[in-house]
Amino acid sequence: GSLAVSELAAKLHRESAEIIKKLFLQGVMATKNQELDKDAIELICAEYDVEVEEEVDVDVTDLDNYKIEDKEDDLQERPAVVTIMGHVDHGKTTLLDSIRDTKVTEGEAGGITQHIGAYQIEENGKKITFLDTPGHAAFTSMRSRGAQVTDIAILVVAADDGVMPQTVEAINHAKAAEVPIIIAVNKIDLEGANPDRVMQELTEHGLIPEDWGGDTIFVQLSAKKREGIDDLLEMILLVTEVEELKANPNRPAEGTVIEAQLDKGRGPVATLLVQNGTMHVGDSIVVGHSYGRVRAMVNDLGRRVKTAAPSTPVEITGLNSVPNAGDQFMVFKDEKQARQVGEAKQQRQVEENRSSGARVSLDDLFNQIKQGEVKDINLIVKADVHGSVEAMAASLEKIEVEGVKVRIIHTGVGAITESDVILASASNAIIIGFNVRPDTNAKKAAESENVDIRQHRIIYKVIEEIESAMKGMLDPEF
Ligand code: GDP
Numbered sequence: 001g002s003l004a005v006s007e008l009a010a011k012l013h014r015e016s017a018e019i020i021k022k023l024f025l026q027g028v029m030a031t032k033n034q035e036l037d038k039d040a041i042e043l044i045c046a047e048y049d050v051e052v053e054e055e056v057d058v059d060v061t062d063l064d065n066y067k068i069e070d071k072e073d074d075l076q077e078r079p080a081v082v083t084i085m086g087h088v089d090h091g092k093t094t095l096l097d098s099i100r101d102t103k104v105t106e107g108e109a110g111g112i113t114q115h116i117g118a119y120q121i122e123e124n125g126k127k128i129t130f131l132d133t134p135g136h137a138a139f140t141s142m143r144s145r146g147a148q149v150t151d152i153a154i155l156v157v158a159a160d161d162g163v164m165p166q167t168v169e170a171i172n173h174a175k176a177a178e179v180p181i182i183i184a185v186n187k188i189d190l191e192g193a194n195p196d197r198v199m200q201e202l203t204e205h206g207l208i209p210e211d212w213g214g215d216t217i218f219v220q221l222s223a224k225k226r227e228g229i230d231d232l233l234e235m236i237l238l239v240t241e242v243e244e245l246k247a248n249p250n251r252p253a254e255g256t257v258i259e260a261q262l263d264k265g266r267g268p269v270a271t272l273l274v275q276n277g278t279m280h281v282g283d284s285i286v287v288g289h290s291y292g293r294v295r296a297m298v299n300d301l302g303r304r305v306k307t308a309a310p311s312t313p314v315e316i317t318g319l320n321s322v323p324n325a326g327d328q329f330m331v332f333k334d335e336k337q338a339r340q341v342g343e344a345k346q347q348r349q350v351e352e353n354r355s356s357g358a359r360v361s362l363d364d365l366f367n368q369i370k371q372g373e374v375k376d377i378n379l380i381v382k383a384d385v386h387g388s389v390e391a392m393a394a395s396l397e398k399i400e401v402e403g404v405k406v407r408i409i410h411t412g413v414g415a416i417t418e419s420d421v422i423l424a425s426a427s428n429a430i431i432i433g434f435n436v437r438p439d440t441n442a443k444k445a446a447e448s449e450n451v452d453i454r455q456h457r458i459i460y461k462v463i464e465e466i467e468s469a470m471k472g473m474l475d476p477e478f
Contacts, residue, residue: 002035012048022047060341061348063286063330068251070276075246078310079120079127081149081273082236084184085170086156091186095156095223096130102229104301117258117271118313119300123233128240129273129311131258147256147326148177149273152239154232155207156184159193159220163201171205180239182217183207184232189222247310252331253279257287258313260323262408264390268319272308272329279308279331284338285319288327289349289426291342292319293335321346321423322409349426350449360428361452362465366472369404376407377470378429382416382436388459389413392434395463401470416453421445430454432462 005023009016016032022044023030030036036044038054045052059065084092103121104113113119120129131150153174157167174181183202185195199209199218208214217235221228255275263269270287272279279285283294295318299305308314320342323329332338360374368374379396383389389411399406409427410420416431416438422445424431431438431446433455438446446453456462 002037003041004032005030005034005036006032008036008041008044012045012050014048019044061345063254063328063341066330066332066341067254070248070251074248074250076249076310078245078247078249079129079312080151080236080240080243080245081118081129081131081311082152082154083131083150083179084154084156085174086154086184087158087161087164087166087170090156090158090161090164090167091223092156095154095184095186095221096132098223098226099130099229099233102226103233114298114300114302114315116298116300116313116315118273120312121233123230123237126237126240127311128233128236129313133259147328149256149258149275150177150179151243151245152236153177153179153181154184154236155181156186156223157198157202158187159185159195159198160187160190162194162198163205168205171207180243181207182219182232182235182239184223185218185220186223188220189225189227195220245311247276249278249309251277252333253277253283253285253308254328254330257323257325257327257329259325262322262410263317264393264411266317268322269315269317270319270323271313271315273313274308274310276310277331278310279314279316281306283331284333284335285316285329285331286338286342286345287319287329288323289342289345290319290321290323291338291345294318321427346422346426350422360430361450362430362454362469363452365469369402369470370472374404376405377466378407378409378424378427379466380410380420380424380429380431381408381434382412382414382420382431383434384413384436386413388434392432392459392462395459396432396466399463399467399470401467404470406466415439416442418442418445421449421451421453424451425449432456432466434459434462 005019006016009019020030026043028040042052084096086092099121100113100119115132118129118131120127155170157163185198187193188195207216209216209218219228219232219235221232253274254277255273258271258273260270281294281297285292285294294316297305297308297314297316299314360368381389381393393408393411396406397408409429410423415436416433418441420431421442431451431453433453435457437455438453
């Protein structure tokens with residue numbers, strides 16, 4: 001920016017004449033009202049030992065503006081975060097399960113595994129974190145939200161089937177993310193297993209084994225028979241070492257949402273992957289467009305924990321709404337600041353939705369699904385009695401049409417309120433009222449926010465309506 005001589009003088013608590021004289025001595029002829037550029041301002045400020053701080057419009061909703069830079073000395077090794085990818089039926093889920101079953105229970109006696117979207121194991125005294133949702137769809141949908149959580153990709157290829165279309169897709173997704181790939185040639189216990197053919201086929205995609213002069217690590221295993229699991233884990237540790245993955249555990253936590261949903265008893269529940277810093281119970285946190293204080297943290301063994309170090313997944317409660325997978329989160333030292341940023345983000349979300357007209361309405365849901373604009377249908381369910389809320393939420397959550405799922409982000413007993421509408425607006429949700437109506441404020445808000453409220457008196461009609469809307473078979477309304 002620029003500043004007039006008189007303005008600069010005022011800021012420095014000097015007379016304009018004095019500044020003009022200084023400028024003159026520097027070879028700059030100036031009058032009182034003359035605008036000075038950044039260089040001239042800096043020149044004068046340097047004379048008075050004053051540091052120039054440029055005023056810029058900071059986006060208060062951009063978490064990047066609150067990021068703390070780490071000093072190299074503060075960084076310590078952290079566990080790798082691993083995603084398992086590959087063609088359908090090649091054994092991704094089986095591999096995830098056998099790693100967890102063989103490793104988690106070994107050390108942690110009495111632990112009961114909880115599916116929170118990610119888990120951590122220990123091999124040779126070192127930890128490894130696995131994301132529990134196999135496949136590149138989840139991987140890339142997170143990346144499309146700006147979240148890079150995966151450090152290493154395991155590509156599972158069945159030795160009896162070889163490279164298939166989704167194998168190639170997975171390779172491309174991992175390459176696009178510049179993530180190192182380890183090949184797990186699976187099902188070597190089968191009669192028709194032909195690991196050599198798999199290796200041969202993969203060379204066509206630039207994945208060449210070390211024995212053949214390349215640098216791709218291949219591990220042969222049987223996920224089902226639990227053979228070769230240790231080899232794979234050792235290779236992961238090897239790659240981890242090469243990658244020099246680091247984080248600073250001694251700072252406020254930040255990271256990414258792995259998954260989130262509304263829990264009947266606990267409210268919004270989110271699995272967070274801490275990517276830097278350490279998270280503590282009681283921390284003030286902004287997560288996507290929701291915020292709150294970390295009320296409780298539960299790890300992948302269902303145990304309550306008080307802290308979560310880098311690369312650790314934990315399930316937290318205490319947020320005011322349900323964030324999205326792939327959302328960034330950040331802990332703020334100052335509770336007030338967290339609330340301000342959180343509120344601003346929520347508000348921003350509402351405005352963006354309003355201006356982009358991105359609002360989902362049941363009438364054009366099918367079109368949006370077809371165009372791939374909608375992947376989840378967010379619903380808010382309100383009813384007159386608790387039992388109906390539960391029954392409806394349970395049946396609605398089962399609906400899935402062409403990979404598009406229903407996601408209940410909020411439920412409640414009683415009339416539809418303005419706050420329900422704001423939440424719907426912020427989350428592109430449709431509100432379902434069962435034997436309840438919107439109050440006056442909610443009605444007004446729904447109109448201005450363009451939020452779709454559907455009112456019903458019979459449960460199966462609700463289910464039917466949502467299902468038909470997803471299939472593009474909604475009856476026109478008269
Ligand atoms: P995903 O679709 O990639 O998650 O594959 P799954 O893990 O569901 O496995 C598909 C099928 O392959 C299941 O019937 C598994 O039992 C079977 N399977 C997985 N790993 C192995 C293995 O190492 N050997 C054999 N014989 N079968 C396996």
